[in-house]
Amino acid sequence: MNATVSIxxxxxxxxxxxxxxxxxxxxxxxxxxxxxxxxxxxxLSPAELSRLLTAVGQERSVEAxxxxxxxxxxxxxxxxxxxxxxxxxAEELMQETMTAVWNKAVQFDPARGNVSxxxxxxxxxxRIDAFRRKRPVFDENDPVFVADNAPAxxxxxxxxxxxxxxxxxxxxxxxxxxxxxxxxxxxxxxHSTIAEDMGIPLGTVKxxxxxxxxxxxxxxxxxx
Amino acid sequence: MTIKHHISxxxxxxxxxxxxxxxxxxxxxxxxxLCPACRRRLAAMEGAAGALFDKITxxxxxxxxxxxxxxxxxxxxxxxxxDIAVAERPPIAGYSARPAATGVIPEPLRSYLGGDVDTxxxxxxxxxxxxxxxxxxxxxxxVRLLKIPAGRPVPxxxxxxxELTLVLSGSFRDGNDLFARGDLEEADGDxxxxxxxxxxxxxICLAVxxxxxxxxxxxxxxxxxxxxx
Numbered sequence: 001m002n003a004t005v006s007i008x009x010x011x012x013x014x015x016x017x018x019x020x021x022x023x024x025x026x027x028x029x030x031x032x033x034x035x036x037x038x039x040x041x042x043x044l045s046p047a048e049l050s051r052l053l054t055a056v057g058q059e060r061s062v063e064a065x066x067x068x069x070x071x072x073x074x075x076x077x078x079x080x081x082x083x084x085x086x087x088x089x090a091e092e093l094m095q096e097t098m099t100a101v102w103n104k105a106v107q108f109d110p111a112r113g114n115v116s117x118x119x120x121x122x123x124x125x126x127r128i129d130a131f132r133r134k135r136p137v138f139d140e141n142d143p144v145f146v147a148d149n150a151p152a153x154x155x156x157x158x159x160x161x162x163x164x165x166x167x168x169x170x171x172x173x174x175x176x177x178x179x180x181x182x183x184x185x186x187x188x189x190x191h192s193t194i195a196e197d198m199g200i201p202l203g204t205v206k207x208x209x210x211x212x213x214x215x216x217x218x219x220x221x222x223x224x
Numbered sequence: 225m226t227i228k229h230h231i232s233x234x235x236x237x238x239x240x241x242x243x244x245x246x247x248x249x250x251x252x253x254x255x256x257x258l259c260p261a262c263r264r265r266l267a268a269m270e271g272a273a274g275a276l277f278d279k280i281t282x283x284x285x286x287x288x289x290x291x292x293x294x295x296x297x298x299x300x301x302x303x304x305x306x307d308i309a310v311a312e313r314p315p316i317a318g319y320s321a322r323p324a325a326t327g328v329i330p331e332p333l334r335s336y337l338g339g340d341v342d343t344x345x346x347x348x349x350x351x352x353x354x355x356x357x358x359x360x361x362x363x364x365x366x367v368r369l370l371k372i373p374a375g376r377p378v379p380x381x382x383x384x385x386x387e388l389t390l391v392l393s394g395s396f397r398d399g400n401d402l403f404a405r406g407d408l409e410e411a412d413g414d415x416x417x418x419x420x421x422x423x424x425x426x427x428i429c430l431a432v433x434x435x436x437x438x439x440x441x442x443x444x445x446x447x448x449x450x451x452x453x
Contacts, residue, residue, distance in 0.1 A: 116274030138257035144330035
């Protein structure tokens with residue numbers, strides 16, 4: 001049973017580099033007896049995912065959580081495997097991430113972003129912990145913290161629209177920019193590593209990042 | 225307070241992806257505490273990462289046994305299944321309807337220092353300047369809080385690699401640019417610059433560097449090893 005990890009919009013430029021090598025043989029405790037593709041590959045809309053996670057948080061719905069688990073479990077596992085190159089560790093980190101999703105679901109606020117972004121941050125933080133690194137974060141309840149002045153209602157509306165707009169804008173990014181973003185977010189590669197792997201100058205990596213985010217920002221500002 | 229100098233895309237993306245080491249992250253996170261605009265940019269980047277997450281074509285779906293394992297785990301989790309009545313969602317923090325910010329040094333930096341400005345123990349750095357070295361678990365960076373007297377320059381220096389300077393109180397000028405509370409200066413190596421505190425008050429800033437600063441004045445260089453700067 002081989003698992004290949006790929007991102008539809010990404011391209012592999014150099015197949016013999018570790019960053020592009022498929023992660024092989026993700027092991028499971030039991031062999032998969034039937035094709036259990038229930039929802040895993042189905043594209044759930046951000047609104048639907050948001051509704052499901054809210055049901056997990058507010059009603060502790062195991063049924064809603066199962067759908068979320070089947071949708072995100074394979075994605076989180078792939079995400080973990082890209083950095084760890086260790087199927088067992090990736091499996092454990094996936095289980096840990098999804099447990100955290102269950103435990104923290106009540107904190108999910110659909111007004112402030114989408115489910116995928118929220119789960120990405122949980123997975124990212126657990127991956128950082130797994131490598132015993134530290135990532136200082138701001139504290140919204142700190143009295144010195146400078147709050148946003150925008151009215152809550154506006155922020156809520158924007159949060160919902162942003163999720164959709166970002167998704168659309170990401171579709172329109174050139175493959176070369178998506179590739180740089182994917183490597184940075186998923187392989188946790190430094191800019192110089194990305195430049196080396198792709199055989200392009202460091203300045204090009206930085207300009208692709210800037211161009212990509214300029215475009216995403218323009219898409220978000222177009223709404224205002 | 226209007227922040228004019230923000231985190232660059234490349235640096236913010238490193239922070240968003242979890243790819244920035246602790247020392248640099250401390251400066252970035254402390255700027256974020258003061259800058260709603262950059263927090264929105266961070267949220268957009270995490271949103272972009274989420275969109276990429278959706279696009280992972282995972283070839284290997286979770287199995288029924290994976291799900292059974294997961295179900296057992298959440299049932300055992302504290303506050304697990306059925307344990308919580310309808311829980312309250314915490315109010316949206318960070319948006320209006322809260323008292324104006326008070327204090328000078330925000331989290332996460334304040335915890336690293338053990339208190340706000342009124343409790344700090346400064347060490348003389350020479351030429352009227354003071355510093356506090358901040359311990360992190362990150363060997364690749366040197367992190368310090370600096371206090372530069374009003375109207376005085378930070379000792380003229382070049383540095384290897386990146387330097388981040390975040391103003392927490394007062395302000396400084398570097399060339400034609402003015403940096404005030406919340407502003408972040410991102411300097412590359414080889415740059416010989418002379419940040420100078422403005423005349424009105426002392427400037428307190430967080431400085432993160434890659435390697436120990438090399439002061440180009442020979443007197444300072446001579447006493448550098450003694451002062452351990």
